[in-house]
Amino acid sequence: MAIDKARYVAIDPDATGPEAVARAFENQVAYCRDNGAPITAQICQSLRELLDTDRGGAVMRRVRRWAGPALSDALPLRVAGGLHALHLGGEEPALSAIYEGLGPTDATELIAYAIERHEAFLMPWLDGPPQTNEAGRSASFAAAFLWLVDQGLPGNFDLLEIGSSAGINLMMRRYRYDLGGVKVGPKTSRMQITPEWRGSPPPEGNFDIVGAAGCDVAPVDLTDEAQALRLKAYIWPEFTARFARMDAAIEAAKTFPPEIVRRRAADFLAERLERPQEEGTTRVLMHSVVWQYIPQPERDRIVELMEAAGDRAREDTPLAWVSLEANRDTHRHELTVSYWPDGDMRRRLATAHPHGKWIEWRG
Incomplete structure (x- = not known):
């Protein structure tokens, strides 16, 4: 063949x-x-x-x-x-x-x-699944956060990421994005992320990351040369821009490493959702290209945890769920969002390249 x-x-x-x-x-x-x-x-x-x-x-x-x-x-x-x-x-x-x-x-x-x-x-x-941590995917998260702010949710986000790998997306507060002409993030950032934008731009606005913690069953330490090389090995060699982003992420981790714990996703989420949430913040569960690796019983538990937490959400302490995962029917990666207390209806905001090369916005 x-x-x-x-x-x-x-x-x-x-x-x-x-x-x-x-x-x-x-x-x-x-x-x-x-x-x-x-x-x-x-x-x-x-x-x-x-x-x-x-x-x-x-x-x-x-x-x-x-x-x-x-x-x-x-x-x-x-x-x-x-x-x-x-x-x-x-x-x-x-x-x-x-x-x-x-x-x-x-x-x-x-x-x-x-x-x-x-x-x-x-x-x-x-012995284990690929680790494909990629800063380019965080552009989809940034676009989703702008959309959530446009819906009226507080723009101070407390991030909970499952399947964090090396925590590259947890460091997104330090990245600069150009999303179809809508720019957000520190202008002096070494990490400049500009995906090819298709469709209308996301809402104008701003947001801040006030907390960022994640988990992984096998977290990667970017400051360890051998572990960093392993992560680079999962980058497809054609995408040279991804290697540059990886090098920038490694430097960022050396300055202020992301907060990651070695734990299963559902256990991490259960513990974090029980913690008090500061008023005026939006707590967000986020993940990218990891759902397929989580066993079905654990996925079911995560859904139950989020629905229960959604029932407790208030206007001044809302909850959101942002994911970038593959649709097994269309073979495309979809950016989807739910938020509470508005309700848990999933909204598909965009389709995107799995490594952040382009985003096709639906809004």
Whole structure:
């Protein structure tokens, strides 16, 4: 199957077995290709081809026999992340032709050789889901906050983020945004985020972040060089602007690190929602590209916690829920918002590129 022939086919995200593994790789090829990532598409295409061979040693044997749901587990990106780390660390020079976009005709052979040669390094990359913390996604949050202010909610936001990874989005008070001509954030910020804007701009206004705390089951310390390199490995190599944003986030974390605890999302949220809320603030649960990794029973508990907290919300202490997550039917990432005490009806404000490249605003 050529890359240009790959197509995304909706399947049960919890499906298991060899067919589900193959489809996860085929879907990833199509997804990367359609999102302007031909190098990552080539990596995933070569890995898909290796599924039908006996190449790749213990790593590919484990992939072929994957017991969990390959799609929900983001299995292709686990392997791709490990291979990218090999390249970034200079451990496998033969991969350079692929990562430099030269399109070598023997890409599958190069990848098979690298996997077989670096089994010990690559096997741990299969143990957990990708960490794809990305400052560009916070532009969607900023637009949602402007919209909430326009609805009459207090513009002082107390953020609670689940799946924070390295906490890059928790530091968004230090970032400058240009959202379709609407500018917000400190003018002198090193982190200047300007997504391609489609549609009308968000409401004019301003907001402030008065509190920001998050959780993750495996938080990343940006000030640790090895952990920072791991996070960079999950950046698709085509998107050079993301590496620049990552470097800026690393510098910001060294100055004033984000507040992150190692905890499951529902447990963190339950504890934080019980804390007193200062009058004149809007408490916000926010998350991006993490919902698919949370087990269904825990997702159900989070919904229950938010509905109960919403029942307690008042005009001077409102609650909001802002998320940027994939719609499994349309294969697009949607920015959705609920807030209380107005009611918990979900509103879709925008669709957006998963790494912040563009935002298509509906308002």
